[in-house]
Structures are given as C-alpha cells and as structure tokens.
Amino acid sequence: MHSPVEQFTIKALLHLELFGYDISFSNSALFMILAVLVSTIFLTFAMRGRQMVPGRMQASAEMMYEFISDMVSSNVGNAGRPYFPFVFTLFVFLLFGNMLGLIPYSYTFTSQIVVTFVLAAFIFVGVTLIAIFKHGFHFLTFFVPPGAPKVLIPFLIVIEVVSYFVRPVSLSVRLFANMLAGHTMLKVFAGLAVMITGAGGVYAPGAILPFLALVGLTGLEVLVAALQAYVFTILTCMYLNDAIHLH
Amino acid sequence: MKPTAWTESRQLKTCFSSITAAGLVMTMTQSVMAASEKGEESGGLPQLDFSTWPTQIFWLVVSFALAYLLMWRIVVPRIGSVLEERHNRIEDDLRRARQASDDAEQAREAFEKMLADARNDGNEMTRQAAESIMSKMERKVATANAALAKKMSEAEAEIAKARADALKEVSDIASTSAMDVVAQLTGMKVGKTDAKRLVKQAEKATS
Numbered sequence: 371m372h373s374p375v376e377q378f379t380i381k382a383l384l385h386l387e388l389f390g391y392d393i394s395f396s397n398s399a400l401f402m403i404l405a406v407l408v409s410t411i412f413l414t415f416a417m418r419g420r421q422m423v424p425g426r427m428q429a430s431a432e433m434m435y436e437f438i439s440d441m442v443s444s445n446v447g448n449a450g451r452p453y454f455p456f457v458f459t460l461f462v463f464l465l466f467g468n469m470l471g472l473i474p475y476s477y478t479f480t481s482q483i484v485v486t487f488v489l490a491a492f493i494f495v496g497v498t499l500i501a502i503f504k505h506g507f508h509f510l511t512f513f514v515p516p517g518a519p520k521v522l523i524p525f526l527i528v529i530e531v532v533s534y535f536v537r538p539v540s541l542s543v544r545l546f547a548n549m550l551a552g553h554t555m556l557k558v559f560a561g562l563a564v565m566i567t568g569a570g571g572v573y574a575p576g577a578i579l580p581f582l583a584l585v586g587l588t589g590l591e592v593l594v595a596a597l598q599a600y601v602f603t604i605l606t607c608m609y610l611n612d613a614i615h616l617h
Numbered sequence: 618m619k620p621t622a623w624t625e626s627r628q629l630k631t632c633f634s635s636i637t638a639a640g641l642v643m644t645m646t647q648s649v650m651a652a653s654e655k656g657e658e659s660g661g662l663p664q665l666d667f668s669t670w671p672t673q674i675f676w677l678v679v680s681f682a683l684a685y686l687l688m689w690r691i692v693v694p695r696i697g698s699v700l701e702e703r704h705n706r707i708e709d710d711l712r713r714a715r716q717a718s719d720d721a722e723q724a725r726e727a728f729e730k731m732l733a734d735a736r737n738d739g740n741e742m743t744r745q746a747a748e749s750i751m752s753k754m755e756r757k758v759a760t761a762n763a764a765l766a767k768k769m770s771e772a773e774a775e776i777a778k779a780r781a782d783a784l785k786e787v788s789d790i791a792s793t794s795a796m797d798v799v800a801q802l803t804g805m806k807v808g809k810t811d812a813k814r815l816v817k818q819a820e821k822a823t824s
Contacts, residue, residue, distance in 0.1 A: 380669040391671040399676030406684040413692045435696040455689040484670045
C-alpha cells in the first residue's frame with residue numbers, strides 16, 4: 371500500500387542543471403506549463419468569434435475577465451487598473467493549476483509549499499515595494515492603527531508588524547494546506563475502496579461506500595479548487611489596496 | 618470603511634491565518650511522523666524535500682512569467698476589446714433609441730399642432746361661410762325691400778293720380794250739374810268758366 375502523500379512526489383522527466391542547481395523538468399513543471407498553455411488556448415479560442423452576443427465558451431471567458439475586473443475595481447479602485455493583468459494571470463494560473471490537478475494521474479503544483487510560498491513572497495515583496503514607492507516613510511504609519519489609545523500604541527505596532535509579516539505565510543499555507551488535505555483525502559478514500567475490493571468475497575460490495583464518498587469529495591474538491599484560487603486572488607487585491615491607500 | 622472596523626477585520630484575519638498556520642504545522646509534523654513511523658523510504662512529505670525546490674522555483678518563475686506575458690499581451694486585450702466593443706455598441710444603441718424616442722415625440726407634437734391648426738381653420742371657414750351667407754341674405758332682403766318700396770310708391774302715385782283725376786271729374790260734374798241746376802231753377806245761363814270758378818271756391822270753402 372502506497373502512502374497517501376506519495377502522489378506529491380516530484381519526478382524528474384528531463385534532467386537539467388543550471389549553475390550547479392538541479393532544474394530538471396519535473397511533473398510539477400509539466401503541469402505549470404500545461405496550466406499556462408491550456409488557459410491561454412482556452413481563453414484565446416473562446417474569444418475567436420468576438421461575438422456581440424457571446425456563446426457558452428466566450429461567455430465563460432468573459433465571465434472570468436469581468437469577475438477579476440470587478441474584484442480589482444471594488445477592492446483597489448481605479449488605482450488598481452495597472453495591476454489587473456497580474457491579478458488576472460494569478461487567478462487563471464492558480465485556477466487552472468488546481469483544476470488540472472483534479473484530473474486523475476495529473477499533478478497539482480499548488481500542493482507544493484515552495485510554489486505557493488514563492489508566489490506569496492513575490493506578492494508580499496511587490497506590494498511592500500509599491501507601498502514604499504508610493505508613500506515613502508509615510509508607509510510606516512500603516513503599522514499604527516488610527517484612533518487607538520496612546521497607551522496601547524506600542525503593543526498594537528508589534529501586533530501590526532507581526533501580522534504584516536505573517537501575510538506571505540498565511541497566504542501560501544492556506545492554498546498549500548487545502549490542496550494537500552484535499553488530495554490526501556481523495557487518495558485515502560480511493561485506497562480504502564481498492565483495499566476493500568482486494569479483501570474479496572462478501573466484503574467486496576462494501577467498496578461502493580468509500581467510492582461514493584470519493585465521488586462526493588471530488589465535487590467538493592472542484593469547489594475548493596475554485597474557491598482557493600479566488601481567496602488567494604482577493605487577498606492579493608486587499609494587500610494591493612493596503613499598499614496603495616494605506617488605511 | 619471606518620478605520621476601526623478595518624483594523625478589527627484585519628486583526629481577525631491575522632488571528633485566523635495564525636490559527637490556520639498553526640494547525641497546518643501540526644498536520645505536517647504529524648504526517649511526517651506517521652510516514653517515518655511506517656518506515657517509508659520517502660521519509661515524510663515530498664513537499665519538504667528541499668532538493669526539489671530549485672527546480673520548482675525555476676519552473677514556477679518561467680511558467681508564471683510566460684503566463685503573465687501571454688495574458689498581458691494576448692488574452693487581456695482580446696477579451697477587453699470585445700467587452701469594450703459591446704459596451705460601446707450598447708451605449709450607441711441606447712443613444713439611438715433615445716434619439717428615436719425624441720423624434721417620435723416631436724412628430725407627435727407636430728401632428729397635434731397640425732390637428733389643432735386644421736380644427737381652427739375649419740372653424741374659421743365655417744364662420745366665414747356663415748357670415749357670407751348672412752350678408753348675401755341681407756343684401757337680397759334689402760333689394761327685395763327696395764323693389765317692394767318702389768312698387769309701393771308707384772302704386773301710391775297711380776292711386777293719387779287716379780284720385781286727382783276722379784276729383785277733377787267730380788268738380789266738372791259739379792260745375793255742369795250746378796249750371797243745370799241754375800238753369801232749371803232760374804233759367805239763367807251761367808258761363809262754363811264761371812261755374813268752374815265757383816265750384817272751386819266752394820270746394821275750397823268746404824275742404
């Protein structure tokens with residue numbers, strides 16, 4: 371019996387090396403590239419008709435665009451327009467990564483803490499730089515909650531600073547943990563079904579129960595895949611808003 | 618958003634994420650421990666195998682940069698332009714519909730004005746016709762009256778003449794009968810002219 375976390379193993383498909391670092395093209399890399407290609411092909415193909423009254427495909431592509439467009443404008447406002455392509459890319463990349471990962475025998479690169487953490491750290495450094503660039507030293511007032519009693523200010527500054535630096539951790543761990551837990555659970559139930567079938571005889575029909583649970587969980591995981599892509603993106607918008615408008 | 622509410626929500630969020638993180642670290646440790654207890658050769662979560670990190674970071678940077686380029690240069694402008702085109706089209710249609718509605722309103726006003734004018738003209742024409750008929754009638758009545766008056770005056774003149782003639786004959790008859798009466802009574806002959814003069818005197822005296 372395989373471990374339910376074995377599915378997360380990185381397997382090199384093509385050995386490559388750069389400056390002494392192993393940069394082999396792995397199953398994780400394959401699905402990152404696939405997510406990029408599938409999303410780009412889907413979004414381009416869906417818009418090929420440029421119809422005034424969109425069909426199903428075009429409507430879904432437009433829906434994605436408008437969903438993120440509304441998210442940026444409602445969370446960041448007009449100042450967020452220049453960052454829209456980035457936020458859209460982030461959402462599409464994560465959504466297609468999560469969704470492709472649900473296909474049996476595929477790989478979910480968002481279940482890798484290093485991937486989610488590098489994304490989150492990039493966003494964290496990016497929004498911090500935007501804030502410093504926009505507000506200079508004034509940015510430091512972000513850590514002083516307005517209207518707080520003077521006595522509490524030192525404590526609040528500590529809390530605010532800690533909470534600020536926890537952001538990339540919470541952002542990356544949230545996505546990673548959801549993917550890890552979901553896929554592990556799917557594997558556990560699938561393994562259970564296989565084990566019961568393997569027991570044979572009168573026990574074999576009982577395998578239907580974990581199998582039904584697996585079907586239900588797969589549906590739930592589709593929801594989680596979309597939801598976590600959304601959560602990651604909307605939190606990015608909120609951090610961007612903090613950077614641009616401070617309080 | 619009010620600053621206090623904002624701070625509260627932010628602190629709540631921080632609290633939440635800390636709990637998630639703490640829970641996760643526990644889960645991770647547990648699975649690592651479970652895996653090592655089972656004596657798996659992988660020795661824990663594959664995610665924590667740091668030797669795989671450089672390749673994943675490298676390919677993440679490559680694929681995300683590629684995704685950003687493709688979205689920024691191709692996908693976003695494509696979808697954006699279609700949406701803008703549709704937006705403009707709808708705006709244009711709405712503007713045209715408003716224009717058409719305004720035109721219809723104007724046409725209705727013009728029609729109503731025309732109708733009112735026609736009604737006024739009709740009334741005016743009726744009034745004029747009535748007036749001209751009245752004046753014609755009055756003229757006819759006047760001419761008829763005039764003709765009647767003329768006929769009446771002619772008749773009156775004839776009557777007067779006939780009366781005068783009759784009266785003249787009466788005085789003639791009176792003078793001859795007076796001559797006859799005088800001749801019968803006195804046997805005197807009275808001249809015709811004298812008789813006439815006397816009758817005239819008598820007429821004057823009686824009238």
